[in-house]
Every structure is written in C-alpha cells, then in structure tokens.
Amino acid sequence: MTNPFDLSGKVAIVTGANTGIGQGIALALAAAGADIAAVGRSAATETVGQVRALGRKAEIVSADLSTIEPVQRVVDETVEKLGGLHILVNNAGIIRRADSVDFTEEDWDAVMDTNLKSVFFLCQAAARHMIKQFENGGGGGKIINIASMLTFQGGIRVPSYTASKSGVGGLTKLLANEWASKGITVNAIAPGYIATNNTDALQKDETRNRQILERIPAGRWGDPADLGGAAVFLASSASDYVQGHVLAVDGGWLAR
Numbered sequence: 001m002t003n004p005f006d007l008s009g010k011v012a013i014v015t016g017a018n019t020g021i022g023q024g025i026a027l028a029l030a031a032a033g034a035d036i037a038a039v040g041r042s043a044a045t046e047t048v049g050q051v052r053a054l055g056r057k058a059e060i061v062s063a064d065l066s067t068i069e070p071v072q073r074v075v076d077e078t079v080e081k082l083g084g085l086h087i088l089v090n091n092a093g094i095i096r097r098a099d100s101v102d103f104t105e106e107d108w109d110a111v112m113d114t115n116l117k118s119v120f121f122l123c124q125a126a127a128r129h130m131i132k133q134f135e136n137g138g139g140g141g142k143i144i145n146i147a148s149m150l151t152f153q154g155g156i157r158v159p160s161y162t163a164s165k166s167g168v169g170g171l172t173k174l175l176a177n178e179w180a181s182k183g184i185t186v187n188a189i190a191p192g193y194i195a196t197n198n199t200d201a202l203q204k205d206e207t208r209n210r211q212i213l214e215r216i217p218a219g220r221w222g223d224p225a226d227l228g229g230a231a232v233f234l235a236s237s238a239s240d241y242v243q244g245h246v247l248a249v250d251g252g253w254l255a256r
C-alpha cells in the first residue's frame with residue numbers, strides 16, 4: 001500500500017510563507033515531499049532555504065495580496081517555475097484591533113481585502129488550473145484556507161477580522177460544494193492561539209496572556225509546527241473524501 005500522506009511530485013503554493021504559520025505549513029508539506037512556491041510580499045528566503053535543505057524545490061513568488069491584482073500571475077509563475085500546481089494554502093492574513101465604536105473603514109477594508117477577497121480570487125485562479133488538470137487526467141487539487149477560532153466565535157475588538165474569518169468558513173463550504181465533483185477538495189484549518197507576529201500583542205499583554213493560557217486545555221500557546229500534521233492530511237490523498245471541513249488545531253480551546 002502506498003503512503004496516503006505522501007506528497008512527492010506535488011507542487012504547493014503557500015501564501016505568507018516567510019514566517020509564522022505559513023512557514024510552519026510550508027516546511028511540513030516539504031517534509032512530506034511537496035515542492036513549494038513561497039508567495040508573499042516579504043521574500044521568504046529563510047523558508048526557501050529550509051525547504052531546499054529538505055531536498056525539495058522551492059521558489060519565491062513575490063506578491064502583495066492586499067489586492068487581487070497578482071493572483072493570476074501567482075498561479076502562472078508557480079506553474080512555470082515548478083511545473084504544476086496541486087495544493088493551495090491560503091495563509092496570508094492580517095488583523096487590526098480597535099473598539100468597534102472607533103473602527104475605521106480603512107481597517108475594515110484592509111482586513112477584508114487580504115483575508116477574504118484575495119483568498120476567494122486566488123482559490124478561483126488555482127481552481128481553474130486544477131480543474132483543467134483533472135479533466136486531462138492529471139489529478140485534481142487540494143485547497144486549504146486558514147480560518148481562525150473567530151470562524152466559530154465572536155472575539156472582541158477585531159470586527160473585520162471576525163467577519164473575514166467567518167467568511168472564510170462559509171466560502172470553504174461553498175467552494176467544496178461547487179468543486180468536489182471537479183477533483184478538488186476544499187477545507188480549512190482553524191488554528192487556536194499560535195505564537196506568531198499576529199498574536200504578539202496578546203502574548204505581551206499579561207492579563208490577556210494569562211486568560212488565554214487558563215482556557216487552553218493543552219496549557220500552552222501553539223507553535224507553527226503544530227499545524228503541520230493537519231496541513232499534510234488536508235493536502236494529501238488521505239483526505240480525498242473530506243470536503244468543506246474546518247479543522248480546529250487549538251490545543252482543545254473550542255472543547256472548553
């Protein structure tokens with residue numbers, strides 16, 4: 001029997017692969033055999049070096065995903081540089097914090113554009129390639145969107161982030177419904193509280209840090225590497241009959 005988690009010969013786009021969760025996922029996919037297109041506005045030099053050290057191919061694809069202008073180029077450049085596209089991980093995202101009574105339109109639009117609009121249009125561009133590949137007998141595709149605890153909960157002082165990540169949950173299900181018959185699985189990973197730049201302010205706030213830790217059954221912040229197993233599962237044939245699922249990797253946060 002072949003290993004259903006083996007990603008040898010697969011090409012994965014990971015957005016926001018230079019740091020944090022994106023870097024952790026890129027390395028996990030590479031360790032399982034995938035070649036990596038590291039997409040982002042900051043050059044993912046460290047990630048690319050680490051992927052190559054694992055014996056896989058890795059290329060930087062520069063793109064600022066605050067608009068949808070680069071999405072088709074991201075797909076085209078990946079296919080050109082790495083010879084195909086089988087896995088898309090929509091990880092790049094931002095957060096803005098302010099009381100809802102003071103929240104600005106700029107903070108609303110910036111978060112929605114990066115976390116939801118660009119995610120949808122990159123899914124669309126990748127799916128057009130994957131569907132053609134499937135119809136030509138070359139295997140379909142795997143799309144993994146990065147959701148959040150705020151796909152399920154309300155949060156506080158992050159209205160556009162909550163709206164965007166709740167949107168990612170709905171979009172993941174909609175795209176799964178449309179593309180399941182076209183050889184693509186669409187699922188999401190909802191990370192719990194993971195120690196990255198995104199949560200730096202929370203980790204430094206003594207009260208919030210204590211409150212968060214008290215609620216996590218695992219008793220610690222997550223590490224980007226903790227997302228690796230879920231990403232490999234959802235990127236591999238092991239998950240071929242898993243559709244529209246939002247998989248929490250949260251140390252038990254949602255179980256409380």
Ligand code: NAP
Nearest residue numbers: 016020021041042064065066092093148193194196197198
């Ligand atoms: P992070 O360390 O801040 O990483 C965010 C990544 O997104 C960075 O690579 C960043 O690039 C990239 N990015 C942001 N805006 C971009 C743009 N306009 N164009 C291209 N790339 C852009 O935070 P993280 O925690 O790893 O976050 C990764 C994802 O996980 C996000 O979607 C976040 O919402 C989600 N998430 C995180 C947590 C957590 O606890 N950390 C929990 C739930 C969900 P730069 O380095 O250039 O800014």
